[in-house]
Every structure is written in structure tokens, then in C-alpha cells.
Amino acid sequence: MDLEQLRKTAAEVVVREDVKYLIGWKQGSYGYRVAPVFVEDASGAAELLFSPLCTANLATYLTLVEKTPLPRGQEADKRKVALLVKGCDSRAVTQLIVEHGINRDQVIVVGCPCPGVVDTEKLAEKYPEQGKPAEVEWNGENFVLLCDDKETELPRDQFLAEKCRLCRHPNPVISDITVGEPVEPWTLADDNGVEEIEGKNLEERQAYWEEQFSKCIRCYSCRNVCPLCYCQDCILDRLNPTWVNRAVNFSENTAFNIARAFHLAGRCIECGECERVCPANIPLGKLNRKMAREVRDKYGFEPGVDPEAEPFQASFKPDDPEDFIL
Amino acid sequence: MSENYEPNIVAFLCNWCSYAGADLAGTSRVHYPANIQVIRVMCSGRVNPLYVMNALQQGADGVLISGCHPGDCHYMEGNFYARRRMGMLKDLMEFVGVDPKRFHMSWVSASEGHKWKEVVEKTVEEAREAGPFEGFRRRQIDW
Amino acid sequence: MSAMLLNKEKWPEFIGKLTGKNLWAPKLEGEAMRFAPVAEDEVPELTDGNTRIPPKNIVFPQTETMYRFQLGDFEMKEPELKEEMILLGIRPCDARAMVIVDKLFSWDVDDPYYLKRRELVTLVGLACSEPGLNCFCTSLGGGPASTEGLDLLMVDLGDSYLLETITPKGEALVSEVSELLIEADTEKIKMKKKMVSESEGKIKRSVDHKGIPEGLPGLWEDPLWKSVSASCLGCGTCTYLCPTCHCFDIQDETEGFEARRCRMWDSCMFEEYTLHTSGHNPRPTRRERTRNRINHKYNYYVDKFDVIACVGCGRCINLCPVNIDIVEILRQVKEAL
Structure with missing residues (x-):
């Protein structure tokens, strides 16, 4: 990935009069962290970054804008938002368009074909984080860690993030401007973590998820980081009726997690953000992948690929499977 | 499980077909198990998955959702949406360890009093096999 | 305040004496460490690094029942808090945090739930020998071996733990396990000082909060x-x-x-x-x-x-x-x- 080209393109986009800002990644404050950044002028584009550490899905910020009431006589800022996307992020943008969460003409998608990102937790385990920000690059085959003027080659199959092992769309599915060359899709990993649980019997599954859900501290970072969880009025915040009690215990946590997974059935684009941000390390990705697999196998639907598609849960086919009906 | 365990089933019935079907079963003096607590909704498509979750949290041992036959929906297509959603929900619940015998869906029209009886019998029988629901029921936890 | 020495060989025995007393210690759940009760035959290992989930939920549970009642009835049943507990391996920063939060919960109105739990818990601290990457406690008045809020401080000296009692609660705990302990000599106290200053040196981040x-x-x-x-x-x-x-x-x-x-x-x-x-x-x-x-x-x-x-x-x-x-x-x- 040519960073110069990325920064040049971004600067060109940002100076356009109809663009409010560009959302991209920049180097974080330490270690392997990368922080989202809102670039408002050409000079800001110089700190943009695209590296195997850019795991965050920036499409979240499209729907995260909080609108305060406008003072009388003032017009809303209707300029466009530009956004850097990887393959998975572009699926989130597509799905948002499908659901009319955003308007296609309100975003400028700057696509970055992505050869896969690293699992920063695994990386930090092997090579502990330093106070100084480190860099990671692609070298065609593997990742290269640049830290303290040392170059360490990181084997791809060892450090590739879980979500990337199962990624079918490394190239952005929609983009207005593409930076860099398209990458060749790779062979998918066989193990998606779902079969492992399906192999258990009901009691074992119950025990497994009880252990997992009991860990939940209900910080809602999985909800907030999700590009497709953008309801203005979330059921989890409602008190009248109280869908899910505020108490934190296994019962309510299960209701919350099932509700979350269900709301993402047929919508989750498997960017893996929920699993990455969870401070309690709950394997939320397994729930999402299970649902995504059912949707694909039983209903032949893949979210976030076709901007013209009908939303999965708001559409039907007369011949949908009904073998479970009495 | 005690000898005389009676499962507690919550049934969400659509106003136009299944509720009328259950009513017909009643007026025709058809006998069916009394374990069913009926909640009338306007359409099976109105059943929110959280209804099912809340029922199980609050002490139901099984849930039944019943609507019009595909194509007969009073609102043209509500039951098609319900079919998709509940199919997904059933898969998800099974994945997290809820016995699929606790969750059923059926199509019962206003003229099918006898089918209603069969559906209830089957639902109760399966819920009985599954036993009292203890999973994520609220009172199982130090509440 | 007295300093005692616990040889690490006696660690399982030391734990064995405490497990019956509602002992909690850091436990790794997946990759996230948090405090959890120690089972009867379990011997927790105190490893480097602080817990990911702070121990504040011990004194300020995430969900706390204040009282129960029946709908239509005016009788309220308050839960009784009486079980004492020992929190083993709490870091000085987390203990100091409790002291800070105490000020709020005993400010205008005494909070019965919080203060009761505070009274029931004995905090056995562990000085940090390997501070984390983002620790900056020294900038805010704390330190890797700060004793504020602790009842007993343990310092890892390699083959043994140095136990410093700070409060009567800590002394009571030490007296229960006294047969496992020996008096610490000045050399060990010197070792502790050296370890603490080394540890302070490892803290790289700082906040200048003046002004x-x-x-x-x-x-x-x-x-x-x-x-x-x-x-x-x-x-x-x-x-x-x-x-x-x-x-x-x-x-x-x-x-x-x-x-x-x-x-x-x-x-x-x-x-x-x-x-x-x-x-x-x-x-x-x-x-x-x-x-x-x-x-x-x-x-x-x-x-x-x-x-x-x-x-x-x-x-x-x-x-x-x-x-x-x-x-x-x-x-x-x-x-x-």
C-alpha cells in the first residue's frame, strides 16, 4: 500500500467544497494502537495511515453522528462525508445503504483493498507492546513488524486476524475512489468456531454460553462499535417497556446477547469489531457467524454485497424453509 | 422432574386465524391440554423475538407462535416475515443451548379447530419431554 | 506495622488457611483477568499484571439489591450483609481507588451498602514488580507499593513474600497464619526498597496535573x-x-x-x-x-x-x-x- 498515494488522494477529497471531513486511521498513542481520525483539511491528511493494524471499522462513524437541535435560521451541514474502507468495512457501508441508514450520495467511499489485518492481541502476546508506537506493514506474503529500528517478519497464518481468515471480500465491494491494487482473495479457513459449538450437546452449549454471558459487564461497546447497530432508540435503553432489565446477571445478559445477535441476523457483515472491543472477551463472533451461516445456507442471502438488495429481515421469499413449522 | 410436572406454555396467536381457530376448538367442545396461556396479537408478524425471550425469562417452559397459513395473512405477508424471523430465532436459541422442543410455530386457520388441538398436544408433549426450563430464567439466578 | 516473611514453599499452605474465609483472588477467564472466589482446593498464582476488571465490584457490585418487596405490600426486606471476605492480590492503585471512593459514599449521607461491604473486606495487596505499559500511578500520589487503603501488603522478593501489616485487620489476618511466617530482617526490607524503586523506574507514562x-x-x-x-x-x-x-x-x-x-x-x-x-x-x-x-x-x-x-x-x-x-x-x- 502506497501511503503517499493514499494521503494525496485523501487531501484531494478533503479540499473539495462538498466534503465535510474524511474519516481515516492514524497512528495511535502507543504500541500497536491505531486511532480513527477525522481529517478536515489537506494538512491533516498527512497523518493518515493504512496498515495491517487498521482493524477498526470506520463505517460506524457514519451513523454515530449526534445531531443537536439547530439554532433558528441556521441550515444543517449537508456536505458529504468521505471514508476510508477495507473490504469488510465497505460491506457495512453497502448494508447501510440497503437499509437507508445513509444515502449513497452522502458518502464518498475511498476503498483500500486489504490483504488482511493482524490480530493485535496475538501480536502483543508474542511481542509485547512498547510505549513507542510500532508499525506493521505488508510485504506481499507476510506482515513485517517495525519496532525499535528492527524488522521482524510475522508469519501471516499465525498473526492474521480471525475475521480475515474467513473474509470473502478483501476488496471493497463499493468505492468511489480505489487506492492501491486489488488483492487476490485467499482460501478461507475451514474452522469458523461455529461447528465446535454445534458439536456440543444442549447442556454443554448451555454451560458454555452461561460461562461466556456471565462475564458480560454490559458496557455496550459491542453495540456501539457495530456499524449496523444504529437505532436512535435502542431496546436496551428503553425503560417503558423494559425489554431487558438493567440488572447484570446471566439471565439479562443472555437476553441482551441474544437480542443483539438476532438483530444482526442477515445484517452482520462479519467485520469482527464486536469481538475485538469486548473487554470481557466474549466470543461474539461465533454468534454472528452462526447467524450469517444460517442466512447464507438456508436463505441464500449475503448482507452487504448488493446495494440494491432488500433487507433480509424486512423481506421474504414464498418458498422460505418452513420445516420447523408444526 | 416431578411426576405431575405440567409445562407452562405461552402461545402468541394471530387475531385473524389462529385465535379464531382456538376459539372454534372451544366452541366445538374439542378437548386439548390446558397448559397453554394464550396471548392474542394482531399478526404473527408482530411477534418480536424479545417476546419469546421474555416469556422464557419469566417462567414459560415453552413458547408457541401461530398464524395464518402462508398466503392467507390478513395483512397479506405478515406471516412470511414471521416465518423468516422465527426460523432464525429457533436456530439461534438452539445454538445457545435452549432445547428446540420449547419453541414451536404453526399455521392454524380459523376453521382448523382440530388442527389447533393437535398443535397444542404436540407442543405440550414436547415441552414436557424437555422438562422445566431452567436456563436463563430470572428466578434461577440470585434475583 | 510489622514485616514478616512468607516463604513461597509455604504458599499453598498459606492459601489453604484462607480459603475457608471467603477468599477472592485474580483469576484468568479467557484472556480477561478478574477477581473470583477461590475454591477449596485451588491455589491461585499471583502473576504479573493487574486484573482487567477492577475489584471495585467487590465493594460496589454491578447490581446490588437494596431491598425486596411484594407488590401491594409495604414491607421491605433488606438483604443482610455479614459475610467477611479477603481480597488477595489487589494492586495498590485499586486499593487507593477505594479510599478515594469512600469519601463520596460517606460524604453527606452514609451509604450503608458500600460502607458495610468495605468494613467486611480485608484487602491484601500485592506490590507491582512489573507495572503495565500504561500505568501512571506515581504521577497521582500512588506508587507500586503504596499502602493507602490496604490492610496488608505483600511484596514479591523472588523466593518469598514480604508481608507488611498496615491496619489491625491486617494484623488479625497475619496472626492467624503466624506459624507459617518468620520475622523479616533488615536485608529483606532493603530488598523491598530496591524492588520498589526499580518498579517505579519501569513506569514510563506520567501526567503533570499541576494546575x-x-x-x-x-x-x-x-x-x-x-x-x-x-x-x-x-x-x-x-x-x-x-x-x-x-x-x-x-x-x-x-x-x-x-x-x-x-x-x-x-x-x-x-x-x-x-x-x-x-x-x-x-x-x-x-x-x-x-x-x-x-x-x-x-x-x-x-x-x-x-x-x-x-x-x-x-x-x-x-x-x-x-x-x-x-x-x-x-x-x-x-x-x-
């Missing part, structure tokens, strides 16, 4: 709040994992005819935290909420209790999904003063 509490009100409308909060997702990770954050919400929950009033953690980073019934929200965006989080810790709390409500444990930095770094924010605040 910040007084200066924050002047920065109310500063553009820095917009830039530091731009990427905030509005989740509760920073506040829920903060050992000094103590906001709560009170709810009534019913189950059939049974009901309870309970309080649970709340976070100022949530939109609904300040939402009025009318629909008006005095902190409408994440800019105001982030500003409030920093102000509460470094300004309001200082005004009221004369102490900064941050102990420098670094959890909010470690686990923020979008790398919002409080040290970085404070550096910017300092610059803007």
Missing part, C-alpha cells in the same frame, strides 16, 4: 474537547473498568408479584445518563460527555474532596476500542491552559 484542576473550568468551550472526543463510540468501557468511577442508577424490577429495588452501575458516557424526561439532554453529544468524564475526575472531585479521582491504573487506556488516551488528553489540556 489542571484549577484550569479545567476555563477550558469549558475549548476546541480540544471536540477533537479528543471525535472518535469516541460512547460505550461504557472506560467508566466500567475504572476503579474510581462510581455512578449508579436505581431501578425497580418486578418478577410476578415479587419486586426489588436495586442499583446498578451507570456510565456518564451513555447518552441516556443525563437524558431528561422532557427529551432534553444537557450533555447532548460525546464531546460534552468526554469533557464531563475528565472534569469529574480532575476538577469536580478535587473541588469536593481534595483528591483527584484517578489512580493511574491505565485500564481506560488499555481497553478503549478507539485509543482515546487519558494521558494524551491531559497533556493537551495542560498545553491549552
Whole structure:
């Protein structure tokens, strides 16, 4: 990935009069962290970054804008938002368009074909984080860690993030401007973590998820980081009726997690953000992948690929499977 | 499980077909198990998955959702949406360890009093096999 | 205050004596470490690094039943708190956080639940020999072997633990296991001092908070709040994992005819935290909420209790999904003063 080209393109986009800002990644404050950044002028584009550490899905910020009431006589800022996307992020943008969460003409998608990102937790385990920000690059085959003027080659199959092992769309599915060359899709990993649980019997599954859900501290970072969880009025915040009690215990946590997974059935684009941000390390990705697999196998639907598609849960086919009906 | 365990089933019935079907079963003096607590909704498509979750949290041992036959929906297509959603929900619940015998869906029209009886019998029988629901029921936890 | 020595060979025996007494210790769950009860035949190993989930939930549970009642009845049943517990391996920063939060819960009205739990718990601290990457406790009056709030401090000296009693509660605990301990000589105390100063040297991050509490009100409308909060997702990770954050919400929950009033953690980073019934929200965006989080810790709390409500444990930095770094924010605040 040519960073110069990325920064040049971004600067060109940002100076356009109809663009409010560009959302991209920049180097974080330490270690392997990368922080989202809102670039408002050409000079800001110089700190943009695209590296195997850019795991965050920036499409979240499209729907995260909080609108305060406008003072009388003032017009809303209707300029466009530009956004850097990887393959998975572009699926989130597509799905948002499908659901009319955003308007296609309100975003400028700057696509970055992505050869896969690293699992920063695994990386930090092997090579502990330093106070100084480190860099990671692609070298065609593997990742290269640049830290303290040392170059360490990181084997791809060892450090590739879980979500990337199962990624079918490394190239952005929609983009207005593409930076860099398209990458060749790779062979998918066989193990998606779902079969492992399906192999258990009901009691074992119950025990497994009880252990997992009991860990939940209900910080809602999985909800907030999700590009497709953008309801203005979330059921989890409602008190009248109280869908899910505020108490934190296994019962309510299960209701919350099932509700979350269900709301993402047929919508989750498997960017893996929920699993990455969870401070309690709950394997939320397994729930999402299970649902995504059912949707694909039983209903032949893949979210976030076709901007013209009908939303999965708001559409039907007369011949949908009904073998479970009495 | 005690000898005389009676499962507690919550049934969400659509106003136009299944509720009328259950009513017909009643007026025709058809006998069916009394374990069913009926909640009338306007359409099976109105059943929110959280209804099912809340029922199980609050002490139901099984849930039944019943609507019009595909194509007969009073609102043209509500039951098609319900079919998709509940199919997904059933898969998800099974994945997290809820016995699929606790969750059923059926199509019962206003003229099918006898089918209603069969559906209830089957639902109760399966819920009985599954036993009292203890999973994520609220009172199982130090509440 | 006395110093005793516990040989590590006697560690399992030491634990064995305590497990019957409701002993809690750090436990690794997946990759996230948190405090959990120690089972009868279990011997916890105190490893490097602090728990990811702070021990504040021991004294301030995430969900606490205040009282139970029956619908239509006026009788309230309060839960009885009487079980004593021992928290083994709490880090000095987390113990110090409890002292800071104590000030609030015993301020205008004594909080019976919190104070009772505080009374029942014995804090056995473990000095940090390997501070984390984002620790900055030394900047805020703490330190890797700070004893504030602890009843007993353990210092890892390689083949043994040095036990320093600080309070009568700590002394009582030591007297129960006295046959396993030997008196520490001055050499060991020297070793401890050396270890502590080495450990302090390993702390790389720092906050210069001089002038910040007084200066924050002047920065109310500063553009820095917009830039530091731009990427905030509005989740509760920073506040829920903060050992000094103590906001709560009170709810009534019913189950059939049974009901309870309970309080649970709340976070100022949530939109609904300040939402009025009318629909008006005095902190409408994440800019105001982030500003409030920093102000509460470094300004309001200082005004009221004369102490900064941050102990420098670094959890909010470690686990923020979008790398919002409080040290970085404070550096910017300092610059803007």
C-alpha cells in the first residue's frame, strides 16, 4: 500500500467544497494502537495511515453522528462525508445503504483493498507492546513488524486476524475512489468456531454460553462499535417497556446477547469489531457467524454485497424453509 | 422432574386465524391440554423475538407462535416475515443451548379447530419431554 | 506495622488457611483477568499484571439489591450483609481507588451498602514488580507499593513474600497464619526498597496535573474537547473498568408479584445518563460527555474532596476500542491552559 498515494488522494477529497471531513486511521498513542481520525483539511491528511493494524471499522462513524437541535435560521451541514474502507468495512457501508441508514450520495467511499489485518492481541502476546508506537506493514506474503529500528517478519497464518481468515471480500465491494491494487482473495479457513459449538450437546452449549454471558459487564461497546447497530432508540435503553432489565446477571445478559445477535441476523457483515472491543472477551463472533451461516445456507442471502438488495429481515421469499413449522 | 410436572406454555396467536381457530376448538367442545396461556396479537408478524425471550425469562417452559397459513395473512405477508424471523430465532436459541422442543410455530386457520388441538398436544408433549426450563430464567439466578 | 516473611514453599499452605474465609483472588477467564472466589482446593498464582476488571465490584457490585418487596405490600426486606471476605492480590492503585471512593459514599449521607461491604473486606495487596505499559500511578500520589487503603501488603522478593501489616485487620489476618511466617530482617526490607524503586523506574507514562484542576473550568468551550472526543463510540468501557468511577442508577424490577429495588452501575458516557424526561439532554453529544468524564475526575472531585479521582491504573487506556488516551488528553489540556 502506497501511503503517499493514499494521503494525496485523501487531501484531494478533503479540499473539495462538498466534503465535510474524511474519516481515516492514524497512528495511535502507543504500541500497536491505531486511532480513527477525522481529517478536515489537506494538512491533516498527512497523518493518515493504512496498515495491517487498521482493524477498526470506520463505517460506524457514519451513523454515530449526534445531531443537536439547530439554532433558528441556521441550515444543517449537508456536505458529504468521505471514508476510508477495507473490504469488510465497505460491506457495512453497502448494508447501510440497503437499509437507508445513509444515502449513497452522502458518502464518498475511498476503498483500500486489504490483504488482511493482524490480530493485535496475538501480536502483543508474542511481542509485547512498547510505549513507542510500532508499525506493521505488508510485504506481499507476510506482515513485517517495525519496532525499535528492527524488522521482524510475522508469519501471516499465525498473526492474521480471525475475521480475515474467513473474509470473502478483501476488496471493497463499493468505492468511489480505489487506492492501491486489488488483492487476490485467499482460501478461507475451514474452522469458523461455529461447528465446535454445534458439536456440543444442549447442556454443554448451555454451560458454555452461561460461562461466556456471565462475564458480560454490559458496557455496550459491542453495540456501539457495530456499524449496523444504529437505532436512535435502542431496546436496551428503553425503560417503558423494559425489554431487558438493567440488572447484570446471566439471565439479562443472555437476553441482551441474544437480542443483539438476532438483530444482526442477515445484517452482520462479519467485520469482527464486536469481538475485538469486548473487554470481557466474549466470543461474539461465533454468534454472528452462526447467524450469517444460517442466512447464507438456508436463505441464500449475503448482507452487504448488493446495494440494491432488500433487507433480509424486512423481506421474504414464498418458498422460505418452513420445516420447523408444526 | 416431578411426576405431575405440567409445562407452562405461552402461545402468541394471530387475531385473524389462529385465535379464531382456538376459539372454534372451544366452541366445538374439542378437548386439548390446558397448559397453554394464550396471548392474542394482531399478526404473527408482530411477534418480536424479545417476546419469546421474555416469556422464557419469566417462567414459560415453552413458547408457541401461530398464524395464518402462508398466503392467507390478513395483512397479506405478515406471516412470511414471521416465518423468516422465527426460523432464525429457533436456530439461534438452539445454538445457545435452549432445547428446540420449547419453541414451536404453526399455521392454524380459523376453521382448523382440530388442527389447533393437535398443535397444542404436540407442543405440550414436547415441552414436557424437555422438562422445566431452567436456563436463563430470572428466578434461577440470585434475583 | 510489622514485616514478616512468607516463604513461597509455604504458599499453598498459606492459601489453604484462607480459603475457608471467603477468599477472592485474580483469576484468568479467557484472556480477561478478574477477581473470583477461590475454591477449596485451588491455589491461585499471583502473576504479573493487574486484573482487567477492577475489584471495585467487590465493594460496589454491578447490581446490588437494596431491598425486596411484594407488590401491594409495604414491607421491605433488606438483604443482610455479614459475610467477611479477603481480597488477595489487589494492586495498590485499586486499593487507593477505594479510599478515594469512600469519601463520596460517606460524604453527606452514609451509604450503608458500600460502607458495610468495605468494613467486611480485608484487602491484601500485592506490590507491582512489573507495572503495565500504561500505568501512571506515581504521577497521582500512588506508587507500586503504596499502602493507602490496604490492610496488608505483600511484596514479591523472588523466593518469598514480604508481608507488611498496615491496619489491625491486617494484623488479625497475619496472626492467624503466624506459624507459617518468620520475622523479616533488615536485608529483606532493603530488598523491598530496591524492588520498589526499580518498579517505579519501569513506569514510563506520567501526567503533570499541576494546575489542571484549577484550569479545567476555563477550558469549558475549548476546541480540544471536540477533537479528543471525535472518535469516541460512547460505550461504557472506560467508566466500567475504572476503579474510581462510581455512578449508579436505581431501578425497580418486578418478577410476578415479587419486586426489588436495586442499583446498578451507570456510565456518564451513555447518552441516556443525563437524558431528561422532557427529551432534553444537557450533555447532548460525546464531546460534552468526554469533557464531563475528565472534569469529574480532575476538577469536580478535587473541588469536593481534595483528591483527584484517578489512580493511574491505565485500564481506560488499555481497553478503549478507539485509543482515546487519558494521558494524551491531559497533556493537551495542560498545553491549552
